[in-house]
Every structure is written in C-alpha cells, then in structure tokens.
Amino acid sequence: MTPSVRILLCDDHAVVRAGLLALLGGEPDIDVVGEAGSGEEAVALAAQLTPDVVLMDLQLGSGIDGVEATRRIATAGAGAVNVLVLTTYDTDADITRAIEAGATGYLLKAERPEELFAAIRAAAQGRTTLSPPVASRVMARMRSPRPTLTERELDILGQLSQGLGNRDIARALFISEATVKTHLGRIYEKLDVDTRAGAVSVAKEQRLLP
Amino acid sequence: MTPSVRILLCDDHAVVRAGLLALLGGEPDIDVVGEAGSGEEAVALAAQLTPDVVLMDLQLGSGIDGVEATRRIATAGAGAVNVLVLTTYDTDADITRAIEAGATGYLLKAERPEELFAAIRAAAQGRTTLSPPVASRVMARMRSPRPTLTERELDILGQLSQGLGNRDIARALFISEATVKTHLGRIYEKLDVDTRAGAVSVAKEQRLLP
DNA sequence: GGCCCCGTCAGCCGATCGGTTGATGCGGAG
DNA sequence: CTCCGCATCAACCGATCGGCTGACGGGGCC
Numbered sequence: 491m492t493p494s495v496r497i498l499l500c501d502d503h504a505v506v507r508a509g510l511l512a513l514l515g516g517e518p519d520i521d522v523v524g525e526a527g528s529g530e531e532a533v534a535l536a537a538q539l540t541p542d543v544v545l546m547d548l549q550l551g552s553g554i555d556g557v558e559a560t561r562r563i564a565t566a567g568a569g570a571v572n573v574l575v576l577t578t579y580d581t582d583a584d585i586t587r588a589i590e591a592g593a594t595g596y597l598l599k600a601e602r603p604e605e606l607f608a609a610i611r612a613a614a615q616g617r618t619t620l621s622p623p624v625a626s627r628v629m630a631r632m633r634s635p636r637p638t639l640t641e642r643e644l645d646i647l648g649q650l651s652q653g654l655g656n657r658d659i660a661r662a663l664f665i666s667e668a669t670v671k672t673h674l675g676r677i678y679e680k681l682d683v684d685t686r687a688g689a690v691s692v693a694k695e696q697r698l699l700p
Numbered sequence: 701m702t703p704s705v706r707i708l709l710c711d712d713h714a715v716v717r718a719g720l721l722a723l724l725g726g727e728p729d730i731d732v733v734g735e736a737g738s739g740e741e742a743v744a745l746a747a748q749l750t751p752d753v754v755l756m757d758l759q760l761g762s763g764i765d766g767v768e769a770t771r772r773i774a775t776a777g778a779g780a781v782n783v784l785v786l787t788t789y790d791t792d793a794d795i796t797r798a799i800e801a802g803a804t805g806y807l808l809k810a811e812r813p814e815e816l817f818a819a820i821r822a823a824a825q826g827r828t829t830l831s832p833p834v835a836s837r838v839m840a841r842m843r844s845p846r847p848t849l850t851e852r853e854l855d856i857l858g859q860l861s862q863g864l865g866n867r868d869i870a871r872a873l874f875i876s877e878a879t880v881k882t883h884l885g886r887i888y889e890k891l892d893v894d895t896r897a898g899a900v901s902v903a904k905e906q907r908l909l910p
Numbered sequence: 911g912g913c914c915c916c917g918t919c920a921g922c923c924g925a926t927c928g929g930t931t932g933a934t935g936c937g938g939a940g
Numbered sequence: 941c942t943c944c945g946c947a948t949c950a951a952c953c954g955a956t957c958g959g960c961t962g963a964c965g966g967g968g969c970c
Binding site: 640642665666667668669672673 | 915916917918919920921
Binding site: 655656657671674675678684685686 | 955956957958960
C-alpha cells in the first residue's frame with residue numbers, strides 16, 4: 491500500500507489548526523506531523539520535518555506572510571516539500587503571487603473537505619490542484635492579461651494609501667512631483683479609476699498592498 | 701449529569717465548518733445539530749432547530765453578514781438562542797456591531813480550542829465570554845471613548861470610497877456640496893486623517909464599511 | 911540597431927479639494 | 941425650556957489634484 495502523506499499545518503488561527511487537525515485525523519493515509527502558527531515557524535519546521543506537503547494559509551497575522559513562507563520553503567534545498575495554499579481569498583494578486591512563489595496548488599477554504607483531501611494527496615506527488623474559482627481566474631487572466639502594476643507604481647500606491655499628497659510622496663521616494671503624477675496617471679488607468687480615493691479603495695479590495 | 705449543548709455552526713467556508721465539526725466531535729457534551737453556509741440559512745436553521753448556541757462567523761461571503769444574522773437570531777421570538785461570534789477580526793467596529801446586535805460572546809479564531817469549548821458551554825447558559833484581545837479593546841473603548849462615525853458620515857464615506865468627487869457625492873445623497881464638505885471635515889477629524897485617500901485607507905482597514 | 915517598457919522630469923491650466931467661519935432647523939437629554 | 945448633537949447649507953480662498961503634451965535615458969528583446 492502507499493505510505494501515508496506527512497503534513498505540516500500553517501495557519502495563524504489556533505482554532506482553525508485544531509479543526510484541520512481533527513478533520514485530517516479522519517483520513518488514515520494523512521498524518522499531520524507538525525503545526526506552525528507563523529511563517530517563520532513553518533519555514534523552520536518544514537526544514538526540520540521535511541513533510542510531503544505544507545498546508546499554508548496566506549494571511550499570517552505578524553511576521554512574514556504566507557507568500558514569503560511559501561517562497562522560502564519551495565526554494566529550500568532539496569525542494570521535495572510541496573506547498574499547498576489553503577486560504578480564504580481568491581484575488582488575482584494573491585493567486586499570482588502564490589504561484590510565482592512556487593506553490594504546488596491553491597485551494598479555497600470554501601472548498602468541500604473531500605476536495606481538500608484529494609488535493610493533499612495530489613500535492614504529495616507534486617501534482618497541482620486549483621479550486622474551480624481559482625482556475626477560472628487563472629484562465630481569465632491568460633485570456634485577457636489584465637494590467638499589472640509595476641514595483642514603482644506599487645510604491646506610489648503604498649504612499650498614496652497613507653493619505654500623502656503628491657509632494658510628500660515625491661519626497662518619500664526621492665523623485666519629483668512630476669514623476670509622481672505620471673505614475674498616478676498610469677495607476678488610474680490600470681485600476682480603472684480616476685481619483686486617489688478610488689485607487690486606494692481598489693488597492694485595498696484587491697489586496698495589492700501588504 | 702448536564703445535558704449536551706446543542707450547536708449550530710455558521711461559516712461560509714466548508715473546510716472550516718468541517719474542521720469545527722471534527723474538532724467539536726471530540727467533546728462528548730457538545731452536539732453539532734446543524735451547519736449553515738450563509739446568514740440566511742443560519743437564521744432559518746436557528747428558528748427550526750432552536751439550538752442552545754449558534755457559532756457565528758462575521759464575514760459571510762454573500763447575502764446578509766454575520767452581524768445582521770446575529771441580530772435576527774438574537775431578537776427572534778423566545779430569544780433562548782445564544783449567538784457566540786467566532787471570527788478573525790478584532791476591530792472596534794466589528795466588536796461593537798456584534799455586541800449591539802445581541803451577541804452573547806466574541807471569540808477570535810486565534811484562540812486556543814479549549815477556550816472555544818469553555819466559551820460554548822458558557823454561552824449555552826447565557827454567560828458572556830470575550831477573547832482577551834477583544835476584552836482589552838472593549839475596556840480601552842470604555843476608558844477613552846473613540847469618536848464614532850454617524851450614519852450620515854458613513855454614507856459619505858461609502859461614496860468617497862467609490863472614488864466620487866464632492867459634487868457626485870452630493871448628488872448621490874441629495875444634499876449640497878457644502879454639506880458634503882462639512883461631513884468630510886468631521887470624518888477627517890474622527891479618523892485622524894487629512895485627505896480623502898487617507899480616510900478610505902482607514903475605513904477599509906477598520907472595516908467601517910460593509 | 912531598432913523597438914518598447916519603465917522610470918524619470920517639465921510646464922500648463924482648469925477643476926477640485928481642504929480649511930475656515932458662520933448660520934439654520936430639528937430632535938433628544940437634562 | 942435650554943442645551944447639545946446632528947444634519948443641512950453658504951461663501952471664500954489658497955493649495956492641490958488630474959489631464960495633457962512632450963521629452964530623455966536605460967534595459968531587455970528580436
């Protein structure tokens with residue numbers, strides 16, 4: 491018979507971890523070998539325990555976030571550790587970042603538990619599983635590539651969401667006001683808004699900022 | 701011996717519900733008698749099953765939100781149904797709204813599972829339990845009452861976060877631009893910002909808008 | 911080498927915003 | 941009845957924003 495799949499849980503909510511632990515306890519071929527409540531802990535435990543799959547939440551209260559933890563785990567040494575993202579959000583930004591960071595799969599917590607079990611078994615063999623809504627978004631993005639904000643534009647957007655004026659943004663980033671305005675114009679285009687307030691609103695909703 | 705506590709789960713994430721179900725299954729004196737994936741479903745099942753406690757998440761993807769569901773359940777008929785909020789967020793706005801809506805307790809998912817069990821048993825008897833961080837916030841708010849936005853100010857803030865200019869906000873709410881500016885000034889004061897972008901940022905972070 | 915994206919900068923101008931002062935009416939609390 | 945919070949409106953003014961046009965250099969790609 492096939493050996494059990496060894497799992498490391500990473501979620502900052504103790505109740506959720508306990509729930510997953512109890513849930514996965516019902517599957518004989520799935521063994522939870524560790525729990526992490528932060529990204530740092532997950533990276534350390536992944537290196538130490540070398541589980542088959544890390545079940546990773548993206549938003550982890552403090553410290554490094556799930557994307558960064560995923561990146562470190564996925565790119566570490568042997569690379570035999572597969573990261574399966576299990577999270578609430580299905581925004582383009584999150585999905586894109588997680589995949590770029592090397593996630594093996596991306597599941598939503600809204601998924602049925604059976605799908606989770608199946609995805610875990612698939613991930614253990616390096617096979618990818620995406621929740622239907624996630625897959626849809628990925629396909630949609632392939633078909634009509636939506637404009638992505640550049641690094642610099644995200645910098646401006648970050649300052650903008652602090653409520654700073656153009657002059658202060660310019661000073662904070664060591665550029666001229668004219669440049670700030672140029673970037674803002676492009677940001678408005680890409681986010682399909684025409685005011686700073688609208689840009690901040692979209693940025694927060696799409697979780698474009700950390 | 702004391703009879704079992706009858707529980708109704710309400711969370712829009714199937715995996716989380718299954719996790720809680722498995723977790724609570726380990727407690728002999730706690731019986732999960734129903735599951736709801738939406739606020740509407742929770743209200744209907746609460747009326748039909750009359751559980752001792754409803755475990756309610758606040759953010760429910762679509763339909764009515766957890767606060768509204770809590771209000772309807774708490775104010776329905778006999779009122780013997782206690783709502784225990786179990787959620788991720790500990791912002792003042794969420795806590796305040798939930799308590800006003802009639803929640804019996806407010807727990808964070810970051811809490812230890814044992815605390816959850818204890819809180820459920822307490823809630824079954826109508827006793828209140830608050831997570832430590834939540835209790836702290838409540839106390840802090842009592843000591844230094846932070847300014848609360850009025851209904852009207854929230855209206856303006858809502859329009860503002862759509863990126864509308866003062867003129868458009870005025871038209872949308874059937875008031876004059878002068879009034880919009882007056883409200884905005886007070887909103888800036890209360891949120892401790894001085895630009896519209898900053899106000900939107902704070903509003904999103906504090907979850908002041910639905 | 912040419913092309914295009916990115917980041918940088920400039921100047922202009924009308925529209926809008928933010929701050930201020932002051933005023934009215936209405937409703938509830940004391 | 942009076943006080944106060946809330947919502948409403950007015951007029952003013954300097955500062956800022958948004959949109960525009962145009963420009964330059966660097967880096968990657970073919």
